[in-house]
Amino acid sequence: MKFRLALIPAFVVALSATAFSAHADQLADVKARGTLVCGTLTTTEPLGFQDPKTRQIVGFDVDMCEAIAGKLGVKLEHRGLSIEQRIPELAAGRVDLVSAALGYTKERAEQVDFTAAHYQVPMRVLVRKADKIDSFAALAGKRVSAVKTSTPEIYARQVLTKSEVLTYQDGPAAFLAFMQDKVDGFVTSHTAGLRYLAETKGEGVYINDALAWEPSALGVKKGEPAMLAAVNKALEELEASGDIDKLWVKWYGPDTRFAFAREKKLTPIATFAK
Amino acid sequence: MTGRGRIACRSVQSPMADLLLARPGYFALLLHGLGITAKLFAVSWVAAIIVASVLTAIRATSSKIAQGVIALFVEYHRNVPGLVQLFVWYFGVPQLLPRDWQRWINRNDGEFLMAAIALTLYAAAYMSEDLRSGLRSVSSGQSQAAKSLGLTYTQTMRFILLPQALRNALPALVNQTLALFKATSLAMMIGVAELMHAVRQMENETYRTFEAFIVASICYLAISYLLIYLGSVASKRVAMSKR
Numbered sequence: 001m002k003f004r005l006a007l008i009p010a011f012v013v014a015l016s017a018t019a020f021s022a023h024a025d026q027l028a029d030v031k032a033r034g035t036l037v038c039g040t041l042t043t044t045e046p047l048g049f050q051d052p053k054t055r056q057i058v059g060f061d062v063d064m065c066e067a068i069a070g071k072l073g074v075k076l077e078h079r080g081l082s083i084e085q086r087i088p089e090l091a092a093g094r095v096d097l098v099s100a101a102l103g104y105t106k107e108r109a110e111q112v113d114f115t116a117a118h119y120q121v122p123m124r125v126l127v128r129k130a131d132k133i134d135s136f137a138a139l140a141g142k143r144v145s146a147v148k149t150s151t152p153e154i155y156a157r158q159v160l161t162k163s164e165v166l167t168y169q170d171g172p173a174a175f176l177a178f179m180q181d182k183v184d185g186f187v188t189s190h191t192a193g194l195r196y197l198a199e200t201k202g203e204g205v206y207i208n209d210a211l212a213w214e215p216s217a218l219g220v221k222k223g224e225p226a227m228l229a230a231v232n233k234a235l236e237e238l239e240a241s242g243d244i245d246k247l248w249v250k251w252y253g254p255d256t257r258f259a260f261a262r263e264k265k266l267t268p269i270a271t272f273a274k
Numbered sequence: 275m276t277g278r279g280r281i282a283c284r285s286v287q288s289p290m291a292d293l294l295l296a297r298p299g300y301f302a303l304l305l306h307g308l309g310i311t312a313k314l315f316a317v318s319w320v321a322a323i324i325v326a327s328v329l330t331a332i333r334a335t336s337s338k339i340a341q342g343v344i345a346l347f348v349e350y351h352r353n354v355p356g357l358v359q360l361f362v363w364y365f366g367v368p369q370l371l372p373r374d375w376q377r378w379i380n381r382n383d384g385e386f387l388m389a390a391i392a393l394t395l396y397a398a399a400y401m402s403e404d405l406r407s408g409l410r411s412v413s414s415g416q417s418q419a420a421k422s423l424g425l426t427y428t429q430t431m432r433f434i435l436l437p438q439a440l441r442n443a444l445p446a447l448v449n450q451t452l453a454l455f456k457a458t459s460l461a462m463m464i465g466v467a468e469l470m471h472a473v474r475q476m477e478n479e480t481y482r483t484f485e486a487f488i489v490a491s492i493c494y495l496a497i498s499y500l501l502i503y504l505g506s507v508a509s510k511r512v513a514m515s516k517r
Contacts, residue, residue, distance in 0.1 A: 087481045111481035143380075148462070148471075149478040166385065166465035167475075173463070176365055182380050 027226040030096050035077040038065035039095040042080040044192075046251040046258065047101050060251040061099040064118070064218070067243055068097065071234035083149055087112055090221050097231060098219035103151035104272055113228050116235055117215035117272065118244055120264040123155045124193055124206040126178065126186040133184065136209060139163045144185035145174040155211045156187040171196070178204075189214065191252065191260050198257070213264070215272050239266040294485040300476055307472030308493060314386065314458045314468060318393040319451060325394060326401035330409060330439070331431045333402070344402070351399030356392075356460055363392040364464045389461035397454040401447060408443030409435060441512045448505030452498055459494075469493055 030036050040048035040061040048059040057080055069076035079095050086102070089095045090112060104114050125144065127133040133142075140162035146153040148167040156165045166183055168174040175196045178186040186196065190206070197204055218235075220228045238244050248262040295301045333344045351359065364385070368376050379387065412435055420430040440447075459470040470490060477486035 084477075084483060088483045091484075105479070107479055108481040145465070149474050153475070154479055167471070168465055169463040173361075173365075177465070180365065180369065181376070182384065 025226055026093070026096060026221060026224045027230050030072065030074055030227070033074070035075045036065070036069040036072055036097060037077045037079055037095045038069065038097045038099055039079040039081040039086065039089060040065060040098075041083065041100045044101055045195075046256065048080070048099075060247055061101065063247045063250070064099045064244075065097065067238050067247065068099075068218070068231055068234045071237060072230060086219070090219055093221065096221075096227065100219075102217055102219045103154075104215045104217050104269060105151070105154060106273055109269075109273065111222065112219045113222055113224070114217040114219060114269045115228065115231050116269055117217045117264075117267045118235060118239075119248065119262055120213045120215050120267070121189045121191050121260075122210035123152055123212050123214055124188060124190050124210065125160075126188060126193055126197060126200070126204050127184060127207055128200075129203055129205050131184060134207065136160060136207065136211070139185055142184040143182070144187050145177045145183040146187040147171050147174050151214050152187040152189060152211075155214070159211045160187070175199070187211065191258055194258055194260070215267065215269070217269055235266055294476060294480065294482050294489060297476075297480070303472045303475065304469070304489065304493075307467060307469040310386075310467055310471075311458050311469040314390060314393065314461060314466065315455050317390050318397060318458070319454055321390070321394040322397035322401055322454065325398035326405055327436060329398060329402040330405040331428075331436065333406060334409060334431070334435075335427070347395075348399045348403060351396050352403075356396055356457055357463060359396055360389060360392045360460055360464060364388040385461070385464050385466045389458075389464060389466050393454060393457060393461070396457065397450060400450045400453070404443045404446035404450060405436075405439050407446075408439035408441075411442045412438045444505070444509050444512060448502065448509075451501055451505065455498065455501060456494065 040057065040059065042048055042050060042057050044059070046059050047061040048057055050056070051058045057078060062078060065078060066076050079089075081089060081095070081098070081100055083100075086098050086100050090098050098112075102108075102112075102114065104117060108114075125136065125139065127139075133139060136159065139160055143164045143166055144156060144160060145166050145168055146156050147170060153165065153167050156163070163185070165187075166177065168177060171188070171192065174188075175186055177183050178196075179200070185207075186193070188196065190210075193206070197206065218231060220231060235244070244266065245262060252258045252260045252262065295304060329344050329347070332340050335341075368379055368384070368388070371379075416434055416438065417430055420434045425434070458468060461468050462471040462474065465471075473486050473490040476489075477483050480486075
């Protein structure tokens with residue numbers, strides 16, 4: 001029994017050690033292999049989601065993978081990832097690049113290298129018109145919902161310190177809690193929240209203020225400077241040629257139900273590391 | 275303990291788990307989560323044992339209707355995923371209540387309340403099955419003897435049959451206890467700030483996925499082992515009283 005007990009921590013250590021195994025220069029690996037393994041989410045429209053017709057995972061993040069692979073002169077090997085998988089898969093070297101709605105925060109940057117931020121989205125709070133809540137201060141003592149393990153959760157806890165932040169498994173659950181009056185506000189990124197705003201049938205409204213402008217970037221494994229530089233260079237070229245804007249318009253443009261302009265252009269990530 | 279085990283234990287404590295929990299506020303966050311988990315587990319477990327005993331006693335009567343209703347109750351809770359049951363209680367049931375009641379629930383930690391109700395019924399369904407098989411393993415001479423002594427049905431259940439059924443069902447009940455303990459993590463899905471909720475928050479803020487989940491695993495393992503130990507102590511005690 002004692003021996004068996006002792007094995008458990010040993011197993012846990014062995015399991016975690018796989019995440020930190022050493023690697024040669026990743027960029028050289030990618031070039032030699034001729035493929036870039038790029039991971040995206042699979043259930044987040046319009047970043048990475050399944051096209052109901054073709055059953056393929058498509059979206060803005062997927063197109064970004066494709067564009068970067070093109071700039072590196074290799075083929076794209078797409079990999080679908082869950083939110084929890086993103087960083088471990090990158091750390092273990094099973095994906096070379098993560099293009100999966102990665103919101104930059106200083107703390108997260110200790111675990112993964114962020115490229116330049118290719119878009120920024122404001123964080124909003126959806127409230128009921130009837131409640132006449134018109135500022136973040138008016139949410140003091142009230143309850144707000146957010147999606148568990150999302151950046152809206154982080155910003156809500158940082159900014160709405162006088163409100164109780166309740167987190168739910170996914171967007172629909174957090175929104176349902178709002179619709180059932182269990183909470184007074186629903187914290188979401190502007191773009192992700194638009195479908196819910198439409199769902200309130202005119203009863204809901206965004207508070208006219210942003211909790212924060214969240215920079216989103218691609219993620220590269222820590223300690224791969226060549227890879228990071230190559231992806232950043234690719235992003236700069238794609239920005240200069242207008243390709244990022246083109247892809248943005250394809251998924252977020254005026255013809256889509258998001259109709260959200262890409263106001264902020266490619267920004268070096270150091271800008272946000274205050 | 276073997277030498278290999280000692281080394282392994284030390285490397286778990288440093289540097290991985292320590293660094294994450296050494297961040298300001300994180301240890302308190304973990305303790306708070308552990309506290310909520312313990313509270314949720316304790317409340318649901320006690321309530322589940324009571325509900326399961328009542329269900330078992332009713333099912334042992336000769337009423338076909340009562341037996342049918344309880345069989346239905348058990349089938350629902352065994353065949354529908356726990357998460358769905360939780361959502362039904364949290365998002366579904368309150369909608370059927372008057373507006374004032376809904377507001378009262380929302381203002382009084384409705385997340386915890388609904389999670390406790392859902393977990394209680396979920397565990398009670400399984401436990402009542404274990405108690406029922408425990409009851410069936412008590413020889414029929416026991417209830418006949420009780421009847422001949424003039425005990426009523428309730429007295430027979432309370433003093434003669436259920437205690438023996440409980441003893442026979444103990445190993446299975448320890449299993450259900452562990453299952454219930456682990457199922458408390460489902461409450462995270464409806465915003466109860468229990469252990470898993472706290473760990474996921476740490477993971478989200480720092481992206482230290484492995485360390486966060488290792489912290490959670492160690493906590494769950496430690497408490498599960500404690501429960502197994504308590505179970506073995508309890509079964510030794512009832513086994514001795516058998517003499």
